[in-house]
Amino acid sequence: MSATPTHCPYCSLQCGMKVQRKGRAGIEVAAWEQFPVNEGALCRKGWTAGELRGTRERLTTPLVRDRATGELRAAGWDEALDLVAGRITALQAEHGKDTVAVFGGGGLTNEKSYQLGKFARVALGTSQVDYNGRWCMSSAASAGNQAFGIDRGLPFPLADVEQADVVVLVGSNMAETMPPAARHLDRLRERGGKVVVVDPRLTPTGERADLFLQPVPGTDLALALGVLHLLDAQGAVDEEYVARRTTGFEEVRRSVAAWWPERVERTTGIATDELRALVDLLAGSERVVVLTARGAEQHAQGTATVLAWINVALALGMPGKPYAGYGCLTGQGNGQGGREHGQKADQLPGYRMIDDPAARAHVAAVWGVDPDSLPGKGRSAYELLDSLGDGGGPRALLVLGSNIVVSAPNATHVTQRLESLDLLVVCDIVMSETAALADVVLPITQWAEESGTMTNLEGRVILRQRAVAPPDGVRSDLDVIAGLAERLGSPVPFSTDPQEVFAELGRASAGGKADYSGITWERIAAEQGVFWPCPAVADGEQPHPGTPRLFADSFATPDGRARFLVTEFAGAAEQPDPAYPLHLTTGRVLAQYQSGAQTRRIRSLPDEGAFVEMHPMLADRIGAHDGAPVVVRTRRGEMKAPARVVPTIRPDTVFVPFHWVGANRLTNDALDPSSRMPEFKVCAADVLV
Numbered sequence: 001m002s003a004t005p006t007h008c009p010y011c012s013l014q015c016g017m018k019v020q021r022k023g024r025a026g027i028e029v030a031a032w033e034q035f036p037v038n039e040g041a042l043c044r045k046g047w048t049a050g051e052l053r054g055t056r057e058r059l060t061t062p063l064v065r066d067r068a069t070g071e072l073r074a075a076g077w078d079e080a081l082d083l084v085a086g087r088i089t090a091l092q093a094e095h096g097k098d099t100v101a102v103f104g105g106g107g108l109t110n111e112k113s114y115q116l117g118k119f120a121r122v123a124l125g126t127s128q129v130d131y132n133g134r135w136c137m138s139s140a141a142s143a144g145n146q147a148f149g150i151d152r153g154l155p156f157p158l159a160d161v162e163q164a165d166v167v168v169l170v171g172s173n174m175a176e177t178m179p180p181a182a183r184h185l186d187r188l189r190e191r192g193g194k195v196v197v198v199d200p201r202l203t204p205t206g207e208r209a210d211l212f213l214q215p216v217p218g219t220d221l222a223l224a225l226g227v228l229h230l231l232d233a234q235g236a237v238d239e240e241y242v243a244r245r246t247t248g249f250e251e252v253r254r255s256v257a258a259w260w261p262e263r264v265e266r267t268t269g270i271a272t273d274e275l276r277a278l279v280d281l282l283a284g285s286e287r288v289v290v291l292t293a294r295g296a297e298q299h300a301q302g303t304a305t306v307l308a309w310i311n312v313a314l315a316l317g318m319p320g321k322p323y324a325g326y327g328c329l330t331g332q333g334n335g336q337g338g339r340e341h342g343q344k345a346d347q348l349p350g351y352r353m354i355d356d357p358a359a360r361a362h363v364a365a366v367w368g369v370d371p372d373s374l375p376g377k378g379r380s381a382y383e384l385l386d387s388l389g390d391g392g393g394p395r396a397l398l399v400l401g402s403n404i405v406v407s408a409p410n411a412t413h414v415t416q417r418l419e420s421l422d423l424l425v426v427c428d429i430v431m432s433e434t435a436a437l438a439d440v441v442l443p444i445t446q447w448a449e450e451s452g453t454m455t456n457l458e459g460r461v462i463l464r465q466r467a468v469a470p471p472d473g474v475r476s477d478l479d480v481i482a483g484l485a486e487r488l489g490s491p492v493p494f495s496t497d498p499q500e501v502f503a504e505l506g507r508a509s510a511g512g513k514a515d516y517s518g519i520t521w522e523r524i525a526a527e528q529g530v531f532w533p534c535p536a537v538a539d540g541e542q543p544h545p546g547t548p549r550l551f552a553d554s555f556a557t558p559d560g561r562a563r564f565l566v567t568e569f570a571g572a573a574e575q576p577d578p579a580y581p582l583h584l585t586t587g588r589v590l591a592q593y594q595s596g597a598q599t600r601r602i603r604s605l606p607d608e609g610a611f612v613e614m615h616p617m618l619a620d621r622i623g624a625h626d627g628a629p630v631v632v633r634t635r636r637g638e639m640k641a642p643a644r645v646v647p648t649i650r651p652d653t654v655f656v657p658f659h660w661v662g663a664n665r666l667t668n669d670a671l672d673p674s675s676r677m678p679e680f681k682v683c684a685a686d687v688l689v
C-alpha cells in the first residue's frame, strides 16, 4: 500500500507528512521531504499523531444522555440526529432563533468552517456563532486589519525569515511549539543574522537568541513604545518609506515621545542598556522581521500591543520589503483559514463582514437565499459562552472542534454556564471534558480519515488527504451538518462532499479579501499549496499564481498605505496586590497540543500533568520545593500541582501549562475591546505550599 501525502493534525505549521495504514487500526507516519514548509522534519507530536487512531477511547457510536439515569447511552445516528433536531426546533419555537448557538474551532478544515457558518445562518437562522480561534490569533487579526487592511498571519513564506538580518520574536516559544520552524532561526544565525526573543520565561527559543529580553508579563506594549521612542531619537526612522507608504506617523511619533528608556525600564523591567542594545540592532539592519505570537497577543490590550510592534516595523520601513516585515505566528492548525470563511460572529466567507450589505448580497446569492434572511453579528466567543443558559442567552449549544471546559478562560464559570443549558451537543473523536457534559455526543472522523483543505500560518492553502477509512459508526462533520440541516428543514441542501464544498467556498469568497476562487484541489496537490488571495480568471487566461508575498507595492487599505495607529499603554487588567502578589502566565509544552484532548491520549507522548513553574527565589520565600505540590490561587479559582523550580522564569511570575484542566480556572476573562480576546497571558495570583 502506498503512503498518502497529507499534513499533521495539530499546529499551524501544518507540516507535510506521509501516512499509511499500519496493522488493523493503526497509522504509520513517514517524512514527506518534498513539502517545502518542513522539508520532512516533524516534532514528536507529528511523529506520533497516528497513535490516536488506535486509541481504545475512540468514540464510534452516538451517545445520548438518558433522562432517567442521567448517564450517556449508545444510540443510532437517526435517533441522535432526530433528537437534536427535534429539541432545537422546539427551543427555537419557544425562545426564537438565537436560542441556539454554534461554537466551532480553529482546527476545523476550511470546508467545515465554511459549512458551519452557513449552517448557523441558513439552517438555524441564528446569529450566535463563534469559535475558539477568537482566543488564539484574533488580536493580531484585528491589528493586521487596522494597520494593513488585511489579516494574513504571515504576509510572506516562513522561509523568508532566514534571509533577514534580525528577527524579533515577541511572545513566541517557536522552538517548543513548532520545532521544525525553529530551523529557520538556526539558518539565519549561520548566515550571521541575529535573533531577539522577548518573553517572561527563558524558553528553548530564548536560549537560541542573541539578545533575550525578559519583561514583566503584560508589558510588551510599553516595550514597543520605548523601542520606537529610541529609534526616532536616534534618527533611525525610514522617513522616505514613512512618507511614501504610510499615514499617521506624526501622531504616533508624538505619542511615544514620553516613553524614554528609564520609564520603559520602570514599566517593563527591561534595563535601559538592554533596550538600547535592541534598538541599536534594529537601527543598523537592512532587513528586520518582527513576529508576534500568543505571548504578546492574548491580553486585554493584545490588539494595541500588536499595533505598537507593527508601528516599529513600519518606522523601520520593513513591511513590503523583501525578507522583512511584520507577521503573526498563528497557533491552531487552521487558525488562518478558520477565521476566513464564516464561523466568526462578525464574518461571512472570504473575510467579508456580515454587516456589509454588498457582502451579504454576494454570499446570499451563492447560498441561494434572501440576503435579508441572514442574521446579523452575534456575540464573540467568550461573551457567547458567558451568556449561555443561566446567563440569559442561548439555551442550546452545538460544539465542533473545541474542548471548551479546558480551553475557555475563567473555566469554572464557563463550565457552570454549559451545565445550565437545555441542550449541549458535542461532536468529537474522544470523550473530551466538554463531551462528558453533553446531552448528545456525536462521533466524528479524524484527520487521516477525511479530506479537506487547511490554510497554514503563511496563508498557504494545503490539502489534507484521506489516507485510511474511518472506523464503522463515525461520520464526518460535514455529514452531521447536512443531516441536521435536512431535519431542520433548511431552505437549501448542504453537501457532504468536501471538494464540492470547497468549490462553493471559492465562489462565496470571490472578490473578498481572502479570495480562494482560483484555487482547486488539483492545483494545491500539484503546487504543494497555493497562497491566497488567488482569484479566478476568465476562461483562456493564465491562472492566477497565488500571492506568496503581500504588500510589495501597496497595502490593502483604501489609499494603499499602511496606517500608523496611536496606542496607549494601560497595563494588565489585573495588577498584583497584597492578596495576589504575583503574575500568572500560561502556555504550552513541547509534547502537548492545545486542550490536550488528542495528545494526552497518545502513549508515546509524555503526559507529565500540569506543573507550577517558579523561580528559586520565590520557592525559597514561600517554602516550596521542586516536585512538591503547591496551590495557585487567583480571584477566579485555584489549582494544585507540583512545583517546578527553575531559574529561567522571572521571580515575580509563575507559569502553568494550559493542556490540563486547571490552568484556565485561574485565567482572567477581561477582553480586548477590539478583538474580544481574553487576557489568558497574565493575571494576579498567589502561590501557597
Ligand code: SF4
Pocket (backbone or CB within 6 Å): 008, 009, 010, 011, 012, 013, 014, 015, 038, 041, 042, 043, 044, 045, 046, 047, 177, 178, 179, 180, 181
Ligand atoms: Fe509540525 Fe506543528 Fe505537527 Fe509539530 S505539531 S509536526 S510542528 S505541524
